[in-house]
Amino acid sequence: MDGIKRVLVTGAAGNIGYAIIPLIASGQLLGPDQPIILHLLEIPPCKERLEGVRMEIEDCCFPLLKGIVATTDSKEAFTDIDIAILVGSVPRTAGMERKELLSKNGTIFREQGTLLNQYSKKNVKVAVIGNPANTNALIAQAYAPNIPKENFTAMTRLDHNRACALLASKTGTSYSNVKNVIIWGNHSSTQYPDVRHAVVNGKNAIEAINDDTWLKNEFISCIQQRGATIIKARGMSSAFSAAVAAVNHVHDWILGTPEGKWTSMGVSSDGSYGIPVGVIYSYPVICKYGKYEIVQNLKIDEYSRALMDKTYEELLSEKTEAYSFLGLSA
Numbered sequence: 567m568d569g570i571k572r573v574l575v576t577g578a579a580g581n582i583g584y585a586i587i588p589l590i591a592s593g594q595l596l597g598p599d600q601p602i603i604l605h606l607l608e609i610p611p612c613k614e615r616l617e618g619v620r621m622e623i624e625d626c627c628f629p630l631l632k633g634i635v636a637t638t639d640s641k642e643a644f645t646d647i648d649i650a651i652l653v654g655s656v657p658r659t660a661g662m663e664r665k666e667l668l669s670k671n672g673t674i675f676r677e678q679g680t681l682l683n684q685y686s687k688k689n690v691k692v693a694v695i696g697n698p699a700n701t702n703a704l705i706a707q708a709y710a711p712n713i714p715k716e717n718f719t720a721m722t723r724l725d726h727n728r729a730c731a732l733l734a735s736k737t738g739t740s741y742s743n744v745k746n747v748i749i750w751g752n753h754s755s756t757q758y759p760d761v762r763h764a765v766v767n768g769k770n771a772i773e774a775i776n777d778d779t780w781l782k783n784e785f786i787s788c789i790q791q792r793g794a795t796i797i798k799a800r801g802m803s804s805a806f807s808a809a810v811a812a813v814n815h816v817h818d819w820i821l822g823t824p825e826g827k828w829t830s831m832g833v834s835s836d837g838s839y840g841i842p843v844g845v846i847y848s849y850p851v852i853c854k855y856g857k858y859e860i861v862q863n864l865k866i867d868e869y870s871r872a873l874m875d876k877t878y879e880e881l882l883s884e885k886t887e888a889y890s891f892l893g894l895s896a
């Protein structure tokens with residue numbers, strides 16, 4: 567990478583914002599040689615809190631940080647950015663499903679798609695964190711016709727990391743010995759965390775775990791419900807694990823996935839694995855030279871097929887609901 571890169575974080579004074587900013591400014595997002603300017607957006611009621619965040623960043627003396635644009639002016643925040651990490655939105659509370667946030671948060675992503683389209687670089691890369699992340703990414707994409715569709719992604723890396731961590735703890739190994747799990751579909755309780763192609767300590771995960779009942783029950787439901795379980799325990803949603811996952815997502819997209827490993831990202835469905843075009847669906851991807859490619863030709867058994875279709879159906883119904891209240895035609 568060269569030149570200075572402008573990185574936008576929306577919702578910068580919120581929980582995730584507070585955790586992600588030092589990770590970005592210290593070089594963990596774009597590597598140790600990439601100078602950056604941080605763009606931080608908040609809504610007017612949080613102006614003062616944002617100012618506090620700005621002062622704290624300054625006090626860190628990060629060598630790669632060449633400037634801070636901390637603002638409640640959306641146009642200023644979105645102008646000329648290279649990377650948009652879209653966090654700013656309302657989180658769910660205990661007992662809610664993420665899709666219940668759609669009507670509230672969907673309009674934020676309509677506005678932000680329009681802002682990206684008007685003011686950001688045409689090759690801006692967009693990572694949507696705010697929930698429901700897949701459908702919010704679809705909405706932003708729909709309002710940004712000047713930006714390539716493939717530049718809009720939704721984060722399922724937190725689910726991917728959770729699945730790696732759980733397989734590691736079940737087998738008593740380090741998560742660095744776990745690779746190639748897949749999160750299929752929606753960042754929601756219908757997501758399908760798939761271990762059929764995963765490798766633990768060099769062995770296929772199903773053989774390494776040797777407990778099909780656990781894999782089909784506790785494992786899947788723990789990952790599907792992990793966000794809700796954290797909300798119940800903390801009284802608010804995951805923050806630093808989400809911040810780390812967002813940094814992992816953008817880092818690997820721009821700088822590449824490690825040799826021999828894939829990751830999971832919500833990207834525009836292109837018909838791969840029988841998922842129709844038109845939703846943002848989480849697939850296994852390999853990233854190289856700033857682009858991702860969906861991993862192809864994985865064998866899908868009947869069990870996986872049913873779960874992959876179920877999470878697609880939910881995405882389709884979220885899309886139908888969003889398009890209807892936004893007045894968009896499919």
Ligand code: NAD
Binds near residue numbers: 578655656722753808
């Ligand atoms: P938070 O309430 O602590 O912070 C959100 C911030 O966004 C607030 O400071 C708020 O003022 C700001 N905001 C609201 N509307 C905005 C707008 N239009 N423009 C700019 N800023 C705006 O919430 P949080 O814990 O940081 O979570 C943020 C979002 O991320 C939620 O939707 C949450 O559900 C989601 N999330 C997603 C994942 C994932 O894996 N995809 C993980 C964790 C959280």
Ligand code: LMR
Binds near residue numbers: 796797808
């Ligand atoms: C998570 O997975 O932790 C986030 O999406 C927050 C939530 O609402 O579960």
